[in-house]
Amino acid sequence: MQPFSRFSGQTISINQTDIDTDIIIPAEFLKRIERSGFGKYMMYYWRYDSDGKVKEDFPLNQEAYENVSILVTGDNFGCGSSRENAVWALHDYGFQVIIAPSFADIFKNNCSNNGLLTIELDHETIDLLHAKSKAKPPYHLEVDIEKQVVFDHDGFEATFNIDPKVKYKLLHGLDDIDLTLLMEDKINEYESERPIYLNPST
Amino acid sequence: MSQQTLFDKVWEKHLIEMEEQQLLFIDLHLIHEVTSPQAFSKLREEGRLVRRPDLTFATADHIVPTGERDNIRDILAKKQIDFLTKNCEEFGITLYDIDHPDNGIVHIIGPELGLTTPGKTIVCGDSHTSTHGAFGSLAFGIGSSEITHVLATQTLPQKKPKTMNIHIDGQLKDYVTSKDIILKIIQEIGTNGGAGHVVEFTGSAVDDMSMEQRMTLCNMIIEAGARAGMIAPDEKTFEYLEGKRFAPRGEAWEEAVAEWKTLKTDPDASYDKTVVIHAYEISPQVTWGTNPSQGTSIEGVVPDPNDLNKGADQDTAKAALKYMDLKPLTKIDDIYVDKVFIGSCTNSRIEDLRVAAEVLRGYQVSSKVEALVVPGSYHIKRRAEEEGLDQIFINAGFDWREPGCSMCPGMNPDMAKPGERIASTSNRNFEGRQGKEARTHLVSPAMAAATAVKGHFIDVRDWTFKEDGEKNATF
Numbered sequence: 153m154q155p156f157s158r159f160s161g162q163t164i165s166i167n168q169t170d171i172d173t174d175i176i177i178p179a180e181f182l183k184r185i186e187r188s189g190f191g192k193y194m195m196y197y198w199r200y201d202s203d204g205k206v207k208e209d210f211p212l213n214q215e216a217y218e219n220v221s222i223l224v225t226g227d228n229f230g231c232g233s234s235r236e237n238a239v240w241a242l243h244d245y246g247f248q249v250i251i252a253p254s255f256a257d258i259f260k261n262n263c264s265n266n267g268l269l270t271i272e273l274d275h276e277t278i279d280l281l282h283a284k285s286k287a288k289p290p291y292h293l294e295v296d297i298e299k300q301v302v303f304d305h306d307g308f309e310a311t312f313n314i315d316p317k318v319k320y321k322l323l324h325g326l327d328d329i330d331l332t333l334l335m336e337d338k339i340n341e342y343e344s345e346r347p348i349y350l351n352p353s354t
Numbered sequence: 355m356s357q358q359t360l361f362d363k364v365w366e367k368h369l370i371e372m373e374e375q376q377l378l379f380i381d382l383h384l385i386h387e388v389t390s391p392q393a394f395s396k397l398r399e400e401g402r403l404v405r406r407p408d409l410t411f412a413t414a415d416h417i418v419p420t421g422e423r424d425n426i427r428d429i430l431a432k433k434q435i436d437f438l439t440k441n442c443e444e445f446g447i448t449l450y451d452i453d454h455p456d457n458g459i460v461h462i463i464g465p466e467l468g469l470t471t472p473g474k475t476i477v478c479g480d481s482h483t484s485t486h487g488a489f490g491s492l493a494f495g496i497g498s499s500e501i502t503h504v505l506a507t508q509t510l511p512q513k514k515p516k517t518m519n520i521h522i523d524g525q526l527k528d529y530v531t532s533k534d535i536i537l538k539i540i541q542e543i544g545t546n547g548g549a550g551h552v553v554e555f556t557g558s559a560v561d562d563m564s565m566e567q568r569m570t571l572c573n574m575i576i577e578a579g580a581r582a583g584m585i586a587p588d589e590k591t592f593e594y595l596e597g598k599r600f601a602p603r604g605e606a607w608e609e610a611v612a613e614w615k616t617l618k619t620d621p622d623a624s625y626d627k628t629v630v631i632h633a634y635e636i637s638p639q640v641t642w643g644t645n646p647s648q649g650t651s652i653e654g655v656v657p658d659p660n661d662l663n664k665g666a667d668q669d670t671a672k673a674a675l676k677y678m679d680l681k682p683l684t685k686i687d688d689i690y691v692d693k694v695f696i697g698s699c700t701n702s703r704i705e706d707l708r709v710a711a712e713v714l715r716g717y718q719v720s721s722k723v724e725a726l727v728v729p730g731s732y733h734i735k736r737r738a739e740e741e742g743l744d745q746i747f748i749n750a751g752f753d754w755r756e757p758g759c760s761m762c763p764g765m766n767p768d769m770a771k772p773g774e775r776i777a778s779t780s781n782r783n784f785e786g787r788q789g790k791e792a793r794t795h796l797v798s799p800a801m802a803a804a805t806a807v808k809g810h811f812i813d814v815r816d817w818t819f820k821e822d823g824e825k826n827a828t829f
């Protein structure tokens with residue numbers, strides 16, 4: 153994973169609650185062996201009609217939002233099935249930061265395993281961001297993970313909370329595997345003392 | 355030392371790091387074709403290796419056809435299977451591919467090969483991994499990133515779950531099985547009644563159960579939202595495992611059994627939660643809705659949503675009845691089915707097939723019903739054929755298939771058509787689970803067999819068994 157301490161990007165507002173992982177990546181696109189390339193299918197049925205034609209009225213399909221990387225959205229984002237494909241789809245599409253009043257647990261966890269930052273802010277602040285994002289795109293936000301603040305150059309600033317372990321992972325571009333391997337000595341030691349009958353007989 | 359539960363003991367023995375986070379060593383990692391591809395790709399992208407290929411075993415089960423084995427028409431399915439083969443070759447993992455004599459559903463082959471043993475930590479990218487807890491192991495399902503983590507490190511960072519005891523006392527009535535008990539438990543505690551907990555099953559009814567029945571119990575506890583299910587190992591467990599291919603042998607066996615005997619909850623240990631169930635009060639169960647908690651006994655009726663308490667319950671029940679095309683107060687035994695499926699990791703073991711065959715002996719499947727029986731593995735298939743069970747099924751009009759998940763997940767050619775009603779021995783009756791707009795009723799194998807003959811649900815306790823034959827079936 154890429155280390156990630158400051159980030160600047162254009163926002164888009166999708167102001168709906170309970171956007172579930174079936175919406176983010178419909179089940180029919182799960183029979184793939186790749187982890188990349190899911191961006192094409194992200195929010196497929198919101199972006200395309202049943203004939204596969206682009207829905208012009210959906211904000212993501214509009215030119216003004218071509219280069220978005222920060223999603224501002226509603227409560228309980230990422231609920232539903234635990235499919236990690238939802239996170240891969242968002243990331244592959246270009247999103248790096250998602251800002252919402254709340255997230256589904258497993259989704260949030262999956263984001264942290266894939267280098268996506270989830271920011272929870274109170275409803276009032278989020279409403280302000282929805283308004284700013286919609287007013288005159290492109291609207292840019294900056295995120296400083298070290299300081300735990302998100303701000304624009306127009307006087308907006310909000311601080312956010314982040315799990316120290318998640319913060320460490322993002323700042324150093326480490327995933328859980330890297331963190332675990334820092335303790336490889338201990339794993340080796342544990343392995344050397346494991347009783348033999350726990351291994352399959354040969 | 356303080357008093358510990360079975361779960362506490364297994365957990366503690368696998369902890370590597372206790373300071374910043376709890377890291378568990380994983381003794382057995384099972385893999386199948388659907389959830390592993392991206393995990394392997396990530397491993398490759400990051401240039402990592404599989405740390406313990408000797409503790410990793412793979413099978414193809416979810417998307418394999420149970421009919422024509424060597425002609426996989428679904429290109430994406432074929433690609434997933436080929437990719438699994440390639441990954442296993444490259445990383446040195448043992449694979450039981452679709453032609454292998456040991457192939458079968460991942461949760462069936464683990465125990466029958468003796469890979470699943472007491473006290474192990476077992477993971478697999480599949481929620482029904484809880485099945486293996488029947489042997490006193492701590493077994494749970496994981497996501498794709500976690501699969502990569504286990505492949506690379508043979509460990510998993512975990513938060514310690516809470517414990518829950520489900521105590522099942524008394525004796526089961528004849529022809530009532532552990533499937534009926536678990537369906538009843540899910541009705542009582544709800545689909546998230548076990549959330550955040552590892553459930554240990556205890557009680558005289560559990561002691562009396564065969565290993566097969568215990569596996570069914572643990573298999574479905576995930577449908578109550580539990581992290582895992584566990585049962586303390588006993589003589590039956592040891593007897594089941596002795597001589598199995600990968601089970602410990604010789605001195606290692608003696609050492610293992612001595613250790614396994616200590617794997618039980620201490621008399622004064624306490625659980626975070628306890629539920630008591632009386633086995634003798636339970637009748638055969640049938641689900642009427644679209645989650646496993648929406649069920650009732652065979653003597654019952656489809657509920658009237660207006661009679662249910664909470665608002666949310668009422669709404670879900672209404673939606674479920676609409677999807678299932680059922681009217682409130684319909685008697686369960688007045689519900690007719692189009693298909694009967696006996697199979698899945700819940701109920702496709704030899705004992706399940708014996709029970710169903712015993713019901714079917716001398717009978718014909720209703721002319722309005724299409725019936726399918728799919729053994730969980732090639733081992734089970736061969737065993738059943740040796741015992742002549744296949745002939746009983748075939749004579750009754752059942753389709754006798756090659757092993758696989760078949761109709762359980764709706765991911766392979768065995769799928770119901772829109773609107774079809776199925777009596778199924780699998781574990782999930784979700785909307786669309788067995789095919790678009792398919793209507794699933796979960797039942798035990800004995801109930802499924804009787805239903806196939808009558809064409810509608812019927813109380814198997816009233817069944818007239820034909821020809822005595824060998825009564826080797828235990829219910």
Ligand code: SF4
Pocket residue numbers: 415416459460461480482698699700758759762763780781
């Ligand atoms: S039989 Fe069904 S529940 Fe069991 S592993 Fe296969 S798909 Fe999953």
